[in-house]
Amino acid sequence: xxxxxxxxxxxxxxxxGLLVRAPWSTMPERLAEPQxxxxxxxxxxxxTIATAVCLVLGVPLAWLLxxxxxxxxxxxxxxxxxxxxxxxxxxxxxxxxxLGRRGLVGQWLESTFGFSLPFTxxxxxxxxAFVAMPFLVISVEGALxxxxxxxxxxxxTLGASRWIVFRRVTMPLIAPGIxxxxxxxxxxxxxxxxxxxxxxGNFPGRTQTMPLAVYLALETEPDAAIVLSLLLLVVSVxxxxxxxxxxxxxx
Amino acid sequence: MLRRLSRWAVAAPAALALVAxxxxxxxxxxxxxxxxxxxxxxxxxxxxxTVFAAASLTETFTELGKTFEAxxxxxxxxxxxxxxxxxxxxxxxxxxxxVFAAASxxxxKTVTDASMAAAPTTFxxxxxxxxVPPDNPAKVDELKDLADSxxxxxxxxxxxxxxxxxxxxxxxxxxxxxxxxxxxxxKATLTKVELGEVDAALVYKTDVLSAAGKVTGIDxxxxxxxxxxxxxxxxxxxxxxxxxxxxxxxxxxxxGKDVLVKAGFDAA
Amino acid sequence: MGDERVSGHEPDPGHGEPQLRAHLVVERxxxxxxxxxxxxxxxxxxxxGPNGAGKTTALRALAGLTPLSEGHIxxxxxxxxxxxxxxxxxxxxxQDYLLxxxxxxxxxxxxGPRCRGASxxxxxxxxxxxxxxxxxxxxxxxxxxxxxxGQAQRVALARALAVEPRLLLLDEPLxxxxxxxxxxxxxxxRRHLGDFDGATILVTHDPLDAMVLADHLVVIENGGVVQxxxxxxxARRPRTDYVARLVGLNLYRGVADEQQVTVGDVVFSVxxxxxxxxxxxxxPSAVALFRTRPDGTxxxxxxxxxxxxxxxxDNVRVHLEGPIAVAADITPAAVADLxxxxxxxxxxxxxxxxxxxxxx
Numbered sequence: 001x002x003x004x005x006x007x008x009x010x011x012x013x014x015x016x017g018l019l020v021r022a023p024w025s026t027m028p029e030r031l032a033e034p035q036x037x038x039x040x041x042x043x044x045x046x047x048t049i050a051t052a053v054c055l056v057l058g059v060p061l062a063w064l065l066x067x068x069x070x071x072x073x074x075x076x077x078x079x080x081x082x083x084x085x086x087x088x089x090x091x092x093x094x095x096x097x098x099l100g101r102r103g104l105v106g107q108w109l110e111s112t113f114g115f116s117l118p119f120t121x122x123x124x125x126x127x128x129a130f131v132a133m134p135f136l137v138i139s140v141e142g143a144l145x146x147x148x149x150x151x152x153x154x155x156x157t158l159g160a161s162r163w164i165v166f167r168r169v170t171m172p173l174i175a176p177g178i179x180x181x182x183x184x185x186x187x188x189x190x191x192x193x194x195x196x197x198x199x200x201g202n203f204p205g206r207t208q209t210m211p212l213a214v215y216l217a218l219e220t221e222p223d224a225a226i227v228l229s230l231l232l233l234v235v236s237v238x239x240x241x242x243x244x245x246x247x248x249x250x251x
Numbered sequence: 252m253l254r255r256l257s258r259w260a261v262a263a264p265a266a267l268a269l270v271a272x273x274x275x276x277x278x279x280x281x282x283x284x285x286x287x288x289x290x291x292x293x294x295x296x297x298x299x300x301t302v303f304a305a306a307s308l309t310e311t312f313t314e315l316g317k318t319f320e321a322x323x324x325x326x327x328x329x330x331x332x333x334x335x336x337x338x339x340x341x342x343x344x345x346x347x348x349x350v351f352a353a354a355s356x357x358x359x360k361t362v363t364d365a366s367m368a369a370a371p372t373t374f375x376x377x378x379x380x381x382x383v384p385p386d387n388p389a390k391v392d393e394l395k396d397l398a399d400s401x402x403x404x405x406x407x408x409x410x411x412x413x414x415x416x417x418x419x420x421x422x423x424x425x426x427x428x429x430x431x432x433x434x435x436x437x438k439a440t441l442t443k444v445e446l447g448e449v450d451a452a453l454v455y456k457t458d459v460l461s462a463a464g465k466v467t468g469i470d471x472x473x474x475x476x477x478x479x480x481x482x483x484x485x486x487x488x489x490x491x492x493x494x495x496x497x498x499x500x501x502x503x504x505x506x507g508k509d510v511l512v513k514a515g516f517d518a519a
Numbered sequence: 520m521g522d523e524r525v526s527g528h529e530p531d532p533g534h535g536e537p538q539l540r541a542h543l544v545v546e547r548x549x550x551x552x553x554x555x556x557x558x559x560x561x562x563x564x565x566x567x568g569p570n571g572a573g574k575t576t577a578l579r580a581l582a583g584l585t586p587l588s589e590g591h592i593x594x595x596x597x598x599x600x601x602x603x604x605x606x607x608x609x610x611x612x613x614q615d616y617l618l619x620x621x622x623x624x625x626x627x628x629x630x631g632p633r634c635r636g637a638s639x640x641x642x643x644x645x646x647x648x649x650x651x652x653x654x655x656x657x658x659x660x661x662x663x664x665x666x667x668x669g670q671a672q673r674v675a676l677a678r679a680l681a682v683e684p685r686l687l688l689l690d691e692p693l694x695x696x697x698x699x700x701x702x703x704x705x706x707x708x709r710r711h712l713g714d715f716d717g718a719t720i721l722v723t724h725d726p727l728d729a730m731v732l733a734d735h736l737v738v739i740e741n742g743g744v745v746q747x748x749x750x751x752x753x754a755r756r757p758r759t760d761y762v763a764r765l766v767g768l769n770l771y772r773g774v775a776d777e778q779q780v781t782v783g784d785v786v787f788s789v790x791x792x793x794x795x796x797x798x799x800x801x802x803p804s805a806v807a808l809f810r811t812r813p814d815g816t817x818x819x820x821x822x823x824x825x826x827x828x829x830x831x832x833d834n835v836r837v838h839l840e841g842p843i844a845v846a847a848d849i850t851p852a853a854v855a856d857l858x859x860x861x862x863x864x865x866x867x868x869x870x871x872x873x874x875x876x877x878x879x
Binding site for chain 2: 093096097100101102118119197198200201202203204207208212215216217218219220222
């Protein structure tokens with residue numbers, strides 16, 4: 001109990017620090033700055049797209065890891081967690097080395113499609129998805145492992161193909177795990193800094209997300225940084241709480 | 252949240268370590284005669300010197316620190332390198348520093364405005380250069396080439412000194428450059444060139460020199476309009492004021508200048 | 520209850536050919552299932568056996584959920600074992616039903632028809648008709664967790680039958696029910712199985728379920744068939760201790776010589792005339808106990824020691840050890856009269872007319 005309170009305090013105290021130091025009097029005009037709203041919009045949009053990308057790629061990957069035995073599965077499972085342990089800046093550099101203009105894949109992308117990821121909004125999405133995907137994969141894989149396989153067998157005996165089993169039985173059964181993973185994924189993407197600034201750079205309206213704006217504001221105007229941090233915090237907590245209510249009531 | 256404050260997170264334990272180190276020194280000296288001296292004016296009693304310096308001074312000041320330790324046996328020099336703005340904030344928040352060497356007069360001004368330092372001296376200047384990858388894919392050879400929309404350019408964000416300097420230089424040349432990115436510091440800007448992700452960037456000459464071989468530097472005349480002064484000052488609340496003054500003297504000496512000029516700085 | 524089912528299946532190919540012929544071989548480490556099964560259209564076969572005998576494995580192999588190591592399955596003259604699970608014309612009722620928790624009862628039943636190509640509307644109409652047949656239309660919108668055990672069982676049956684299977688597989692369909700519900704559901708199930716025109720394979724460890732529901736019993740032990748036949752036949756002539764226990768008979772192997780069967784040291788008189796190895800069976804109620812040696816023939820009589828006494832329905836079951844292990848059912852009054860206790864020596868006798876001998 002004591003430890004629980006200590007844990008809670010540890011998590012909440014920095015937030016209290018932000019609230020105490022926030023320059024409330026100048027708050028409205030600071031928030032009204034177009035750059036701020038631009039960064040907020042970009043953050044929300046990219047985090048959401050990154051989450052969608054993670055869902056599309058991560059759920060099948062989680063399924064593979066949970067359900068299909070193949071040689072080297074343990075290794076792949078370990079590899080999936082790399083973005084978790086990798087310092088995000090290193091992740092950003094790694095992305096540049098692969099998807100950058102002179103990267104292994106990036107070179108080909110540019111010569112074939114005339115398309116280059118760094119310094120684009122798509123690049124922000126890539127960086128965020130890279131860092132956030134493990135949260136989704138681990139969460140969904142756990143849900144898949146916990147799900148009762150016999151429901152899928154029952155569906156097969158009723159004539160459901162693998163894909164229909166997955167879509168109409170497995171997915172609904174693991175929906176709570178998918179939602180939890182997506183929320184974690186989204187939250188991580190929203191707060192992403194290191195990989196984003198390294199891979200996608202920082203340009204207002206295109207690649208400058210809230211965390212980047214906060215970091216640069218910190219260089220010259222700590223008060224502005226606090227305002228931006230609070231804004232990001234309030235918006236994300238509001239969205240997560242909204243989703244949660246929706247989820248809980250619909251379940 | 253963690254990531255955004257990473258520099259602070261790194262700096263805070265460093266500052267704590269410094270505090271711990273200083274108090275440890277104090278207790279070591281408690282038994283000596285020095286403890287009776289309220290001004291702690293004897294050099295023997297202040298055997299630690301803490302220098303907060305701009306990240307671009309990392310190599311040169313580390314070298315000068317060794318020189319200083321050699322000249323003052325028993326003295327240990329500790330550096331805290333970082334973004335000048337961050338360092339200035341840490342100082343105004345009460346970090347126990349003796350000397351502050353900033354990469355811009357503006358950041359030094361934060362400290363002098365807070366009456367934490369008096370009479371800073373410009374000890375060195377840094378000039379911008381165009382940095383391009385060794386193969387110079389966009390065939391850049393003067394500043395106006397950067398205004399070509401086909402040339403991918405990285406600049407420092409205007410909040411950091413190299414960004415402010417870049418804006419000044421481009422304004423002086425009457426050029427409008429649309430960069431693909433505004434990087435958080437000069438090293439990050441340089442990295443983009445090293446990796447070939449951009450065709451050109453405006454960075455300090457010292458940075459080009461430190462990345463010798465991986466990027467090529469191109470001088471341009473407009474750089475003279477955006478020369479960055481590096482001020483240094485001993486701090487008014489310095490725990491070791493005598494050593495602080497000695498260190499500032501070393502930096503301003505011919506010996507200090509030699510080290511700095513060799514690294515690409517212009518003498519003040 | 521009218522038959523709303525579309526009778527879309529072809530007439531049975533070949534006269535007298537059973538609808539299902541299967542030779543199921545499943546190899547596992549330390550276990551091998553190897554059984555042959557045949558079933559005619561409309562027939563209900565019960566696979567009966569102790570836990571671990573391989574009943575469920577056999578059922579899963581028929582469904583395609585467990586691959587065959589060897590053997591074949593032929594249904595309506597076509598090789599079933601070559602088809603993946605989802606293309607087999609089967610319906611399965613699982614032990615704990617496995618109704619999809621996120622779907623309503625109606626959508627659970629509609630799932631199969633939908634997967635097999637019916638439009639959403641048609642699938643739901645078919646499902647509705649099936650819920651009607653199992654008297655659950657008023658629970659159509661209920662989620663499985665809102666249904667009682669008996670209702671869930673009926674939904675599971677409707678779901679399995681809604682795909683119009685040619686082979687119905689039931690895995691312990693009554694095991695999860697309490698005794699009272701079980702009685703009702705068993706008779707309902709019997710009725711539905713009677714209406715079903717395909718073959719049914721029912722797995723159970725409960726002899727009563729097997730006797731009531733099946734036309735034919737197949738007893739499996741250790742992966743092999745040990746006995747099969749009509750329920751009455753199996754009940755009358757058990758061939759293993761397991762079956763004898765199930766049907767409540769004392770069973771021994773002996774050697775017959777005319778109307779006399781020798782089991783170890785005990786000699787029984789029987790009504791049948793036989794020679795060579797035989798089984799001899801008699802019910803526990805046919806055994807009489809005496810404190811002292813009764814007069815008369817030494818046949819059908821032996822001395823035994825009481826190993827244990829327990830209640831058995833209205834009677835008392837006395838377990839005897841001695842030359843042969845025997846269960847004897849006597850009345851509580853007799854226990855009191857004889858003052859029986861464990862460890863006591865008694866004389867046991869069996870009436871010749873109540874023994875039954877048959878070739879081993």
